Amino acid sequence: MPLPPPQPRTHLHTRQVVYRGYHREDGLWDIEAELTDTKTYALERTERGKMPPGTPVHGMAIRATVDDHLKIQAIATSMDHTPFDECQQGHDPMQRMVGATMGPGWRQAIERALGNSKGCTHLRELLFNMATAAYQTIPGYRHHLRRQAGLPEPQxxxxxxxxxxxxxxxxxxxxxxxxxxxxxxxxxxxxxx
Incomplete structure (x- = not known):
């Protein structure tokens, strides 16, 4: 069921977030997340100059490589569009998430490693829902493979x-x-x- 019709309004901002899950040939799993923020109007920023409508204010991505138990084995980030040059300092702290497990306590682990000014707010936001994307990717595909092989479900x-x-x-x-x-x-x- 769609949302009820809105009042008259003007579209100003779009945040697009996409998650994707992959099974790697080496048996590990890649969970990727992308975030893009755009405005429908031109901006002028001290750090970036004139930005036409649709120019990304934020354009960031994360790839977390996890094992079957959702433990992070490796993590990579990209920050192609940021409002400040200093935002690039958010890459290195993400390595603190290697070894963390996506499951109970996931959000607390993120906050301990990257909370407040220890990391990038937007990368942290992407991490929050990566656990859900991993859960949507891995158990379902493993179930699919067991069914294809004619194996019984585990008790x-x-x-x-x-x-x-x-x-x-x-x-x-x-x-x-x-x-x-x-x-x-x-x-x-x-x-x-």
């Missing part, structure tokens, strides 16, 4: 990470009942004090 001892973290994946809901009936109504075990 799960606990629900996948996404179960219980979304209204559709509510442990008491119909989707969990259909896809993971063994975890319908699931409650994590409580540790004894």
């Amino acid at each position: 799960l001892e606990k629900p996948p990470y996404h179960v219980g973290r979304c209204i559709a994946w509510d442990v008491d809901g119909a989707v969990v009942q259909r896809h993971y009936p063994q975890f319908a109504g699931w409650q994590p075990l409580r540790r004894k004090a």
